Amino acid sequence: DQQVKQxxxxxxxxxxxxxxxxxxxxxxxxxxxxxxxxxxxxxxTFLISISSIKDKNEDGRFTVFLNKSAKHLSLHIVPSxxxxxxxxxxxxxxxxxxxxxxxxxxxxxxxxxx
Amino acid sequence: EAQVTQNPRYLITVTxxxxxxxxxxxxxxxxxxxxxxxxxxxxxxxxxxMNVEVTDKGDVPEGYKVSRKEKRNFPLILESxxxxxxxxxxCASSFLVGSPLHFGNGTxxxxx
Numbered sequence: 001d002q003q004v005k006q007x008x009x010x011x012x013x014x015x016x017x018x019x020x021x022x023x024x025x026x027x028x029x030x031x032x033x034x035x036x037x038x039x040x041x042x043x044x045t046f047l048i049s050i051s052s053i054k055d056k057n058e059d060g061r062f063t064v065f066l067n068k069s070a071k072h073l074s075l076h077i078v079p080s081x082x083x084x085x086x087x088x089x090x091x092x093x094x095x096x097x098x099x100x101x102x103x104x105x106x107x108x109x110x111x112x113x114x
Numbered sequence: 115e116a117q118v119t120q121n122p123r124y125l126i127t128v129t130x131x132x133x134x135x136x137x138x139x140x141x142x143x144x145x146x147x148x149x150x151x152x153x154x155x156x157x158x159x160x161x162x163x164m165n166v167e168v169t170d171k172g173d174v175p176e177g178y179k180v181s182r183k184e185k186r187n188f189p190l191i192l193e194s195x196x197x198x199x200x201x202x203x204x205c206a207s208s209f210l211v212g213s214p215l216h217f218g219n220g221t222x223x224x225x226x
Binding site: 006032034036041042043044045046049089091093095096100101102103104105106107 | 145147149155156157158159162164170172173204206210211212214216217219220
């Protein structure tokens with residue numbers, strides 16, 4: 001049972017345009033969400049997070065939106081740069097309910113075209 | 115430099131030969147965890163530890179063991195590796211659950 005889903009395995013975007021990566025979850029107890037970026041031969045690196053008390057969090061070119069009623073979050077990258085080409089994972093956890101696991105999606109490979 | 119260090123980076127072994135992948139963090143983090151990454155399946159949690167001597171199963175613990183005798187170290191042990199454990203393994207740590215995980219660079223394990 002995939003509790004965190006990234007339904008788009010890949011996405012191509014032109015440099016300078018917006019990249020939108022989507023993530024859906026099924027467990028309503030999740031209250032902390034994260035996005036990670038992964039380059040080949042490296043471990044995932046943390047990008048941005050959001051807790052369920054917010055619906056938006058912004059850090060430079062990266063913005064995460066959370067829609068709790070739809071159980072959906074998205075990562076917006078504006079403007080997209082070739083260096084953003086990587087695999088992006090969303091993850092969720094439920095620390096306030098005593099669930100000490102981080103559940104990851106299957107990833108979306110983003111390719112930013114120069 | 116704050117980091118999570120895994121060793122080895124690459125490992126090829128044969129079925130049934132016990133092996134240990136080491137993981138160490140220098141950030142004084144309470145929480146540590148192991149993941150495996152497989153094509154189409156993303157990152158799946160194997161085991162995690164909330165603190166010294168406190169460990170618990172993740173979603174795919176079968177065939178693995180862990181220990182947390184010291185805060186900084188969290189080795190992953192495969193007592194009798196099998197080919198279905200061929201995968202890319204990541205160790206991660208965080209200050210506590212509810213804060214971002216920091217990942218090591220991965221260990222690519224091949225079991226023949």
